[in-house]
Structure formats: structure tokens, C-alpha cells
Amino acid sequence: MVVLIADDHALFRYGIKLALESLYNDVTIIQASGADEARKLAHETEGLDLILLDLQMPGLNGISELKQYIDTLPDVPVVIVSGSRQRSTIRAAIDAGARGFILKSSNGEILKHVLPLVLSGELYIPAQAVAAEELEAEYEGSPLEESSDFNPDFKSLTPRETQVLKLLTLGYSNKEIARSLGMLEGTVKVHVKSIMKKLGVNNRTQAAIAANRSFFRQNSTTPA
Template structure:
């Protein structure tokens, strides 16, 4: 993750995050703005970012509405939500609407940096306690990125890496990388356990 845009109507919070990230990783270029509208302007002025982080509770245009606005203008822009709230239904609504994750403002330094990097790389981050409260039938695939979901669904059918690569028309090496990520996120240490836990 090299370029991050943070939109929070409490500019002190956004500015503090910019400072914190610069201390944790000097290579990160972070910009803080005070609204979703300002985030749109920053995108227009600077091009897309590795990750745009929107505060959920911004007045006027909240994070989810702001995300829809950004995705309409920049369909490929990766967007996550940050908030002091962690109600499972709110988180699920954001993820279903296209957010790559939901970051609680209470997160400590290193976990925050790890979550930001994961989201910027195309992964999905949702707090563990929130995941525990989601109905497993509705959300079990949501911990994976879109590409990982495709692999995970075939992995759950006990297909081999070679069969998955052929089915998705991607390289076997790419499949192996996705499989490792899928097993790690699912908390399973082998393919058989994953298939048993996630078979449809």
C-alpha cells in the first residue's frame, strides 16, 4: 500500500491517522480530507489511490453513500469504511454495497496497518467479533475477495488446483496463492477441512 485517502469529518482524526501511518511506514503517502465530496475532489486531482477509507458517520453524505458516489465515478477504486460503530448489520450492509472492509476506530497501530495493507491488496477485513455475530449461511464467503471466492467455491467442491485453474482459466500458480490465502482466512489447515466446513 503506497497511496491512501482518508475522509473523516473530524479532520483531527484523519490527520492523526496520516501522522501515525507515516510513523509506521514512511513509504505510505496518505491524505486526509473532511468529507465524501472532498474525497471525490482529491480523486479528481490526484487519480485513484490504493485505498480510500471513508468514515461511516459523516454528515450529509455518509460513508456508504460516499462509496456509491466514488464507485460510480471510479468503478475500480478500492473503498473501505472506518467507524466508531461496529453493529454487525451496518458492517454487512457496507460489505454488501462493495466495501472491502470495516475498520473500528479503536484498532491499535500494527493491526490497523495490517488491515489497511490487506484491503489495499484486494483482501477483505471485518472485525472477528463482528464475523462471529453474522449468520454463517449469509456471510461465510464474505471474508474472501471476489477472486478468492471463485477459487474457494471450487475448493469446497474438492477440486484440485489443476482443475480449478482450468475451470477459471487462470494459472495454477495463481490458484495456489489463492488457496493459501483462502485456507488462512478460513482458519483451516488443509483442503479437506475447508471442503467439509464450506461445502454448499
């Protein structure tokens, strides 16, 4: 596997390099400290499999320039590695053509999960980057009551419904979900309706809030 790491911080590139080499026996790492150098290396490197790209470095000024920049790269999966946890930034990166988004605060082991997923053609989006409080603030007027009676059954969701729910949580429309998952928009509508029924919520926003609350509840529990 051939991976290009593009980041202007040498120490960070070194850390990613060590993490990849510890996970894979046969991996070739190429490094770039700026966007122009990364583009040049991407086009010159034969058999390039993946690009790990920082959002802020010389030649690339954040999310506003990302789509235009990705369009200049070869047809290779691009995964953003960033310190930003903002939902809007993550979604904008995916909309710009990135195949994944890894938080710089993540453990190096996350690469073991993300890389096979992205290389197989799937998307990777960090669920922990989307807080329930942030989602509720964006969708005022659609509250979700907290009560002991409310216990959504996420285990009843099919694998496909779970995929739809993850994108729905990020604020994707039915059309965007259909495009991302290679489905008909009408099929997505059926899945969304089924999800709301199984979770016992009244609308898609409440389904997303419930999903986020469930995630944070599970991850805030300290093992005995």
C-alpha cells in the same frame, strides 16, 4: 503509497495520518472533511492507492448511501473506518463494495495488517465485531450445547476452509462466499460440509457460533 483519509473529524484524520506515517516511510496522505471533497480529490489525485472512508460525514449519510457513493469513486480500494460494531453494518459495507472495515476503537497497529491485505486484493473484516450472542439471536432454533465434551478442532481446517468459515460466520450464503473467494458454488458446499464434519456440528449456523465462541474465549484469557 498514496492514501486519502475522508472523515469530518480533523483530530481523527490527524491520528490516522500519524499512524500511517509511523508505519510507512514513503506515504503521502491526502485529507478530506466531506464526501464531495473526497470524491473530487480521489479523481484528481494521480496514483491514489487507498481510500479510508468514514460512514457518517457531510455528503454521505451512512450505509444506505454507501454503494452509490463508492460507484462514483475511481477504481481504488475503499476501507470503511467506523465506530459501528453492528454485524449488519459491516456486511452491508462489504456488500456495497468496501474492501475492508476498521473499527475506530482499534489500535493504530491494525493498519499494518489491514493495508497490505486490502492492497493485495483481499477483504478485511473484524472478527471481534461479530459476537456469538448476536449470531445466536439471529438464528433461533439452532442452539449449540455448551459441554465439556464439545471441543471443535479448528486447527484441522485447511487455510481455504478457514476463509470459508470466516465468511460463513458473517452470514454469507454459499453463492456470496463463492463470489468473494473466486470459487465455484459447488466447491464452497464441499468446504462447508467438511468444516461441519471437522468441528462436529450439525449445520452452518452452529459452525459460525462455535467459531465466534472460540474467538471470544481466546481473547478473554488474561496472560499470566
